[in-house]
Amino acid sequence: MKALLLALLAAATLQAQPRPHTFTLPNGLRVVHLEDRERPLVRVSLLLRVLPSDTPPGRPGLALLAGRMLTGPGGPRTEAVDRDLEAAGIRLDTASAPEGLTWKLAARNREQDRAMGLLAELVLRPVLNPQHLAACRADCMKDLFQRGASPGDRLREALAWDPAERPTEATLLAIGPEDLATFQQRVFRPERATLILHGDLGIEQAKRLVLLNFGSWPAGPTTPVMPPAAPPKMLQAQPVLIPRLGPALRIQALAPVPGDLRPEAAALLSLLVPGNPLLAPLRATWEGAGLTLTLDTTAPGAREAWALFFGRLAALAQRGFTPADLDRARRIWGASLSLDTLNPEAQMARAQAAQEGRLPTQEALDALTLQDLNADLRRWLTPDRLRVGAIGPAGTLEALPTR
Numbered sequence: 001m002k003a004l005l006l007a008l009l010a011a012a013t014l015q016a017q018p019r020p021h022t023f024t025l026p027n028g029l030r031v032v033h034l035e036d037r038e039r040p041l042v043r044v045s046l047l048l049r050v051l052p053s054d055t056p057p058g059r060p061g062l063a064l065l066a067g068r069m070l071t072g073p074g075g076p077r078t079e080a081v082d083r084d085l086e087a088a089g090i091r092l093d094t095a096s097a098p099e100g101l102t103w104k105l106a107a108r109n110r111e112q113d114r115a116m117g118l119l120a121e122l123v124l125r126p127v128l129n130p131q132h133l134a135a136c137r138a139d140c141m142k143d144l145f146q147r148g149a150s151p152g153d154r155l156r157e158a159l160a161w162d163p164a165e166r167p168t169e170a171t172l173l174a175i176g177p178e179d180l181a182t183f184q185q186r187v188f189r190p191e192r193a194t195l196i197l198h199g200d201l202g203i204e205q206a207k208r209l210v211l212l213n214f215g216s217w218p219a220g221p222t223t224p225v226m227p228p229a230a231p232p233k234m235l236q237a238q239p240v241l242i243p244r245l246g247p248a249l250r251i252q253a254l255a256p257v258p259g260d261l262r263p264e265a266a267a268l269l270s271l272l273v274p275g276n277p278l279l280a281p282l283r284a285t286w287e288g289a290g291l292t293l294t295l296d297t298t299a300p301g302a303r304e305a306w307a308l309f310f311g312r313l314a315a316l317a318q319r320g321f322t323p324a325d326l327d328r329a330r331r332i333w334g335a336s337l338s339l340d341t342l343n344p345e346a347q348m349a350r351a352q353a354a355q356e357g358r359l360p361t362q363e364a365l366d367a368l369t370l371q372d373l374n375a376d377l378r379r380w381l382t383p384d385r386l387r388v389g390a391i392g393p394a395g396t397l398e399a400l401p402t403r
Contacts, residue, residue: 020351021203025211027219028191032351033206034198036344042112042199044119045348048101049192052165054183058174061140061167065175066183067096068136070126071103081118090115094122098165101187109200112209120213126188130177137172145169151244151391158240159254159387160289189220194355196348240389241397247298249392251309255381256290263353264360264368265376268329273377278316282309291380302392302399313381320374330365 021033055062071094085092090107103123107115144167146154158166195214197206257266270286273279283294295309340346353359379385390397 030194032196040109040200043106045196046103047194050100060171066180067101116209116213128180151242155389190217196351198344242391243394251295251390253293253386253388263358264364267360271329279312282312302396317378317381
């Protein structure tokens with residue numbers, strides 16, 4: 001009975017969610033429209049995709065620094081722009097992340113023209129101020145190296161980066177205005193962007209707004225896209241070690257989602273791995289970019305703790321999941337869609353994932369076999385895909401084995 005109710009809830013949810021309309025401008029800008037007449041609000045999200053090939057050899061951190069200059073304080077968003085936003089009651093958030101640069105705004109529907117105009121002004125006419133370079137570089141260094149932050153924050157920050165792509169102070173200092181200008185020319189192109197609109201506007205209104213404000217955005221020259229580099233063999237690298245006072249030892253690993261993992265497998269495994277009793281005493285959490293696995297202990301014997309950590313992962317990979325686990329994860333995933341009807345941000349995030357091929361379909365979820373699910377589990381949690389670190393007493397860290 002419970003399974004039937006969950007299935008009916010998921011089916012009703014799918015019917016209640018706004019159906020996306022997609023279209024593409026002649027310049028290559030992809031647009032997704034989600035109509036919602038229940039609230040007099042319009043939300044807009046624009047993502048400019050950043051590719052690994054946008055960072056030349058020897059310049060790790062280029063995307064991070066350019067994003068800070070283009071979206072952070074002191075960049076194109078001037079005090080005059082902030083005054084216009086405040087006067088119109090428009091909320092605008094900008095951010096730079098490894099996957100790209102994002103702009104998100106929310107406005108009352110009567111201010112939608114003004115809001116889209118301000119967004120287009122920031123995106124189509126970005127300004128890289130060389131005088132702002134030193135301050136942005138210092139901010140990036142502070143964020144990266146977490147001066148004064150807790151050991152746990154420093155470990156999480158270190159593990160968030162692929163070791164081959166993590167900036168250093170030397171590489172950030174090596175980035176000059178010409179590197180930033182080249183990055184801007186490569187990335188700020190409409191064919192790199194996805195624009196999502198959600199709220200109280202019809203499809204014809206959406207087309208008018210987008211064409212009026214972004215139709216003149218010129219497409220850039222066609223450049224070859226380099227294939228992503230193979231993931232580094234982490235077994236040949238040293239773990240990140242951060243000393244701290246006290247007897248407690250923490251071993252932590254980040255398991256990023258492999259680029260070749262099926263979206264449906266990633267969705268179900270992100271539900272099945274956290275809370276799995278076979279991992280105890282490890283804790284597993286799903287944080288969007290991957291699984292974070294943590295072991296906290298005060299027991300002596302760092303080598304024993306290290307062996308326990310990887311032994312629990314190996315035990316889960318060897319056992320795998322059962323048909324009952326697979327059915328339960330499918331039901332939970334379907335029922336979770338009901339929350340999206342109440343959360344416009346979640347609806348927009350799903351629309352973005354669908355555009356990028358990261359959103360599983362119901363057909364793909366139903367077709368996923370238990371054998372394929374367990375094979376993907378082993379590929380995901382294999383040790384050479386993990387980024388591992390530890391925090392604890394210096395003497396204890398010295399006793400940890402190399403990988």
